[in-house]
Amino acid sequence: MNVRQGYFYTKEHEWAKIEGKIAKVGITDYAQHKLGDLTYVELPQIGKVIKQGEVLNGLESVKAASDVYSPLSGKVIKVNNALENDPGLINKSPYDDGWIAEIEIQNEEETKNLMSADEYLNLLGQSK
Amino acid sequence: MKTIFENSIKGRKGVISGEVNNDLIKKIDEKFLRKEELSLPEVSELDVIRHYINLSKLNFSVDTEFYPLGSCTMKYNPKVCEKLASREEFLNLHPFLSYIDEDSVQGVLEIIYEISRLLCEITGMKKITTQPYAGAHGELTGVLLMAAYHKAKGNNKKYIIIPDSAHGTNPASAAMGGYSIISIPVDKDGNMDVNILKEKINEEVAGIMMTVPSTLGLFEKNIKEIIELAHKYDALMYYDGANLNAILGKLKPGEIGFDIIHINLHKTFSTPHGGGGPGSGVVGVSGKIMDFLPVPEVIKENEKFKLNFNIKNSIGSVASFYGNFQVLLKAFIYIILLGKKGLIKVSEVAVLNANYILAKIKSYYDVPYNRICMHEFVLSARKQLKNGVHAIDIAKYLIDNKIHPPTVYFPLVVEEAIMIEPTETESKQTLDEFIDIMIKIAEISEKEPEKIKQAPLKTPILRVDEAKAARELKLKCDI
């Protein structure tokens, strides 16, 4: 399973890529693989204020439905509209084209609650 | 196949209708009239007959194939039940007639009264409502009854406990009825984990919903303990009767302390499933729930059958009238046809058939809970998965062999689950053929797994692109 170095991870299999005050978030390669072919992405509302660990949005695949939990607290400032017409982007490119939203980070301290790539790899090893 | 719309020819019609005065439309103000053209096909009666008969040929069904679909009890439906339930005297009856003149509908009221009594005797319950249209509808009715019971007692209850092996309808029904769910896992023998139950149960639990035998096809060994524990907290015991076919004449849920039960008449009592319904999910209750049942109920007074609209704390109505009456009628005919001995035999042979298949194929597949099963059992395709063969592949290979697949990927607690329910109406010869094919599948999975994975090949269509269906969403014909 592909894990991207330099990103932060949650144990619910979301990632966050932090650049300054902005975090780009999505789901991991492991998560997309578990869900199978994504068929629908319910995008979050721009402007939505969210706490770490709260439900950011919902995903549907052929045989499953799943919630995406926000890796960090903050405000949703951008969403990936391309997913509306092509939810399969998450399957094809979970860490790049398949990003879900950008969040303006409220509290940088919260990254302490997230895992590094190596820690996440470790978790996958355990949960396998 | 072409759609019925593609057979449409302008000006064609499939009914003979009398003269219609087209000028009459002028009597209606424009603003009340439809402007948009009616997009219905224009076809002859023969067009319609040929189209739908040809469509029917693309289906598997109990009357044409063995259909061991676990948890669905796809037994043979005796034709005499169909025939007698289709008599004009039943079909032509307006249900509102009963609201005005009970004398005109004594026969049908008697049928509702009698099937209720018979089902009370079979389940050990005190009273029945025939209103619920399907199993899940029965569950919701049961949950509403729980809510009414607790409300009347002034109890403050928020949760319903459901084992994680339950059908998805249980948690969905509980949520629809206004409750949150507490899930309890199964232990290593496939029973509800009583230790975890003891930790989780509390004063705010309204009830426990259980499927007996469980969806693993196993009898819940700790049932008595669970019931006593529930009642200590004034939580009601709900019996999901989807698997009642295993225990007729052996066990009465009402006798051992269950408070509410729903019965899928389209499973145990042989009313056909119609490609997805109509079913019937009648609900039975113990004495303490009786005062909350939906109205009207059918009662007998001085040898006459009547409607009673006055049940003290009734929840109201969950159906327009008496439920799917014709389905009740078919089940009633089935029960009086089989009688006491026949019904007992149903469960005995259903359990015999399931155990026979299990005994013959268990060395070829992974059996997560190796016990005597009830009327169905669950295998896992874990062994076959080592060669890349999934449960779904086995299902598709069975289709090529003219057998409807078992239920796959349910219950969720078993990886690569294959749930087999043969029912009592299948002969030893049919079971032997099925066993041979299942063994053959296990063998081919070892040597040539690709052969299984590419199935089906003999069907009108091959495997479908489900992702495309859900992404591109084409939900109606081109017209």
Place this chain on the structure above:
Amino acid sequence: MSGFIPHTEEEIIQMLNVIGVNKIEDLFLDIPENLKTKNFNIPDGLDEIELEKKVKNLAKKNRSDIINFAGGGYYDHFIPAAVDVISSRSEFYTAYTPYQPEASQGTLQAIFEYQTMITGLTGLDYSNASLYDGGTALYEAIAITVRTNNRSKVIIDKGVNPLFRKIVKTYSINLPLKIIEVDLKDVYTDREKIKELLDDETAALVVQNPNFFGIVEDFEDLFIFAKQKNISAILVFYPVSLGILKTPGEMKADIAVAEGQSLGLPLCFGGPYLGIIAVDKKYLRKMPGRIVGETIDKEGRKAYVLTLQAREQHIRREKATSNICSNQALCALRAVVFLSLYGKNGFRELALKNFENAEYLKEKFSDIKNLKIKQGQTFNEFTIEIKEDAFNIVKELIRKGFFGGLPAGLFFEDKKNYLIISVTEKRTKDEIDTFYKILKEILKG
């Protein structure tokens, strides 16, 4: 062994040997002895000859010869023979829900065509494989709106079938949902009152056309008014009337629901019937029940499959859009055959014929002086006001062989003198004339 169990005694012994037990009772050892029942007081079985006699006797204890002028949401329409022929095909009626597309293209395509016809009939975007009945369909429609806009108040006009309203109230007994029913002005919708009640907490407005008293209205302006406040508009419709009447889509309804019994299902003492739902595209993902979609198979051929399953209980469990699983698929099949047979022109003529027959009876009634017809546009059902309690009059009519209408007093305390009469295409001129004469005699008019 008995009829439907094919095993011989010898086979049973062979099978027990394979399992490794001595007798059938050994298969039930998991059930503790003290829990097993000692009583099973079910009568002995019957043979088919005795069975036929018994059921025939029960059948005869019903007055099925009565000529129907009663509707109330459930109508005595003609059913072409071909409908029965198709729905009694074993391949349709003894199949289960079409989980395996390769083995159930027949059911899947029929449902797909049904979905298409319902959207065509209603002028809305999408439909599903059916719900249980009209009343439960109305609840599901309300649930969609509540889930969508997170509001908790629902305004229902009392012109909506009282049986449907009762179901909605029952479903909500343990939910934080406020159902407000709005009184009629006599038999007409009180639009002003409704407008006053529509506020920012209101999730949905529900009205019915034609209403329970047969009055036909155009609710377009009311729906536009509601939608300006982000309130969803739900219309309860009568399928046959849409052969000529303005569609829910044309009225700008968001969701339309109906009792589908009139589309090829016998009255059959209350069921099985058919819950119809159609929705605007914005509610598609919130719509409950099975939905069939078109796709392709591995070789690119057209194929049908259950889709959007991630909304359903078997995947989403307590978060599902509804708990519905089994529905009324065979009834939907009857409806699609019925609609195909009548087709574009036949269905319009069917609606017109109903209208014509009702108008004919109205005209006849105009010379009965103790009877007043409620004014307003109607379709095949209308309300009359008489001097006596309508309940007693209907009882007398039943004795004379006519189910002469539905006494409104059954559901409306203040309308005991109102009788709701329906005249379908099945009523001959002769039957209508006779009914008129008998009622005139009874009313001494």
